[in-house]
Amino acid sequence: MSELLETIIGDAGTIGICGHIHPDGDSVGSVLGCYLYLKNVFPDAEITPYLDQPGESFRMLTGIEQIRSDFQLPEEPFDVFISLDCGSADRMGKCQEAFDKAKKTISIDHHITNTGFGQINFVEPYASSACEVLFGHLDREKIDLPTAEALYVGIMHDTGVFKYSCTSEKTMNIAGFLMSKGIDTANLIDQSFYMKTFKQLKAMGYALNKAELQLGGKAIITVLTKNDMEKLGITSADTEGIVSELRTTDGVECAVFVREDAPQTYKFSLRSNGKVDVSAISSSFDGGGHKMAAGFTAKGELDGILTQVYAMIMLQL
Template sequence: MKLLDMLQGVKTVAISGHVRPDGDCTGSCMATFHYLKENRPEIRIDVFLESVSDSFNMISDLDQINTEYTTDVEHYDLFLSLDCGSVDRLGNATPIFENAKNTICFDHHVSNTKFAAINHVCLEASSTCELMFEVFDEDKISLKTAEALYLGIVHDTGVFKHSNTTERTMTIAGKLLSKGVLSAQIIDESFYQKTYLQNQILGRCLLESFLVLNDKCIVSTLSKKIMEFYGVTSKDLDGIIDQLRVTKGVEVAVFIYETESQEYKVSMRANGDVDVSKIAVYFGGGGHVKAAGCSMKGAMHDVINNIIRHIDIQLRNQDKA
């Protein structure tokens, strides 16, 4: 069923995604915003997200995103959850979700808990943006919508190099290019381009990384104190985990940064057969088999040891197989 067919009697729609929105979350939310605005202009459409990366500024109408949510929650006719695996990952948008008359979840994460009234979870899709292309009417996709979809596909496939890139992914990307999308601009500005400070913090994380588990796992950590010293925020840390992942011989990369005193965000990437989503789910997070994350509390060395222990268990089981 197409998205427009799901809007019978709907007059107000709220759109949101997961906390700390990445390219796929931002892209799918903004693509849906543009698509509905252009094809159902009589419907009120509101987007609720935490502030997004400045590197996504080529996407139109980011200033329309509500980043500060009111305490007086409205009762929307429909809440669309995009690229979010569980209700708690909606963050401050959770009360809006809970007060909506109807809810639909569009996602592609294996850890999705199917928390909405209607759930469209496609594990075969490279990204939620790829899934949204399928539920949009292709001939009604504008350039604005296509740019947002392309952003999400680019980010969740690592510029088409991750194993989740399929023939269908490339076909859809080609169709988006035919809409006028400037591929080089989106890829360079949102994926590769770094500020001087971002390059500095990337360099420091690489310099202080270390190998464990017979050099099969690489780990890098970043304290809040160091982030404050460089004047960077979590939005400046994009790409660090991906650079760690491409270290030769490494099967799993782990990047941990401090968000508050003894509170951490953990990102994991796998090259081999380790299922990092299982580890993330164990610690209350989620994601994909080869890309997942979670939040943890405690001393940094305890967080590192707990994560490494779970990676080690999977590696040992592989050796026994």
């Protein structure tokens, strides 16, 4: 049996929890699931979950309002700080300093590129999600319905609703156990994964309409500029799902979604259909991810960066 989180935490009075910047479903689910679980196990400890404002698609999760997006971190070092779904320390954003200052630090993650930045590192590169890794360090008996829902949502998001190759027999067994807690799975999947706001729907349509084929139809790319985003009235959180949609195009091996986050600063999201290892491309730009799904941020002239990315894709085709 793997080491339980509560054994490591011991008698800590203050516990900080964080996920990564621009949180996805796994980041939200793991931070919230970890928070709710520890709240049950340590009712007297002061436990604070920090995360950028989660998207609307997570508002049905119990306890989501407890997440602190103001990042007003205390001066005093935390007894324990837990990082979830972060492949490297800088992914923690505003929490990095508090994490580094904490007396005990734990990193729970599943990125193959993980740098081992915690004092204790629970990293399983072949796990579907940070939620799956976290689950392995929880006492099943103490998982209640809200915790189960948060973990289920995280796993669902990182597996594309149990579809991506990272979905294993173990993943399904965990999901099955979480279901046994009484989750209304159909409703939860729809609400958190498929439902879109009208704005998100329009953004998706706009991005798909702008898409272009490259490398003889083996790659597909779309770029949303800052200007596009302002015109559509959307934030970065509203662009989730675009790259996955690109990937389903017939004949495509690699899908590329580019978002301009600041002048000459571009966030790349990459998806593969199997042939191309996108984490290798992302690593060469100091990004992270997995073979089939990865991302990075690059600065400079977009055309120059794209030329490099295409060359790296081509080498793998």
